[in-house]
Amino acid sequence: MAKRTEYTSEVPISAMIDVTFLLLIYFIVMQKEVKEESYVAVNQPALNPGPPPPVLPTTCDIHVRPDAYHSRGQAYPTVDGLLPDLEHFAANSEVDPDDPMKRRKNVIVNLKLSVHATQQQLVDLLDTLAKYDLTKINFFYLKGAVDAPVP
């Protein structure tokens, strides 16, 4: 009887390991931190506004310009300067209990935005307004001559 030959069989995994490591490195490099987002809803000026409300709201006008925030004739380089004004507005109004977003009743903030100001400035202001529940906000954009620096 012939002598039985011994064979060893092996799966060639070396190439697979190379590819697997490449995949692993790719996913590690491409991994990004998931950032939670927040938002504020704003209104735009309507082309055909409806009838005025029975009780006229108090309006607070804030200009956002590249150099500063302007409110009631005063310029503030940071939003912190607006805090006394915002506190005043918040103190003179109640939170609307029927509003799901718990916004202040009868206080509307008109933001007059220079197109040269930055998004960072706007978000800083929106964040400060949200702190006082002043989130009934209208957006207006200043253009051309209107966008000139406030004297």
Next chain:
Amino acid sequence: MKKTDQKCETPISSLIDIVFLLIMFFVATANFDSEGFDNNVELAKAKNLQKMTTKPINQIPISVDYNNLTKGYDIKVGGINATGKQVETLLRECVKRMGSSTEAFIRVDKRCKLGALEEVTTACGAAGVATLKISAEAEGGK
């Protein structure tokens, strides 16, 4: 003296198991630009704004990425690059498809000028988007 024939092998079977587990983890948690949300946009941070818990179905994400090479910014409507009148056209299509309660979720890079936001909000107004939401990166708070 007789030489012993000893085979020396690195035990790689457990290593492969771990590597595959790691790959599965990274594939599962990979953060692709899903549903038109452009992850390259660097949002300004805010503490007090309403946090976004779920992504509503009738929402159009509009990303404005900072670009100092061209006019200062690039606009993407639902993940599609758009310029000028195309923004309004794409938004009109979205409003037609999603209905009158369509919301625009505007994600502007913190370095962009507000001229970019003005272009987007004007296009939203012209296309009949009902609600505008300005997005920021949530940082603790509410």
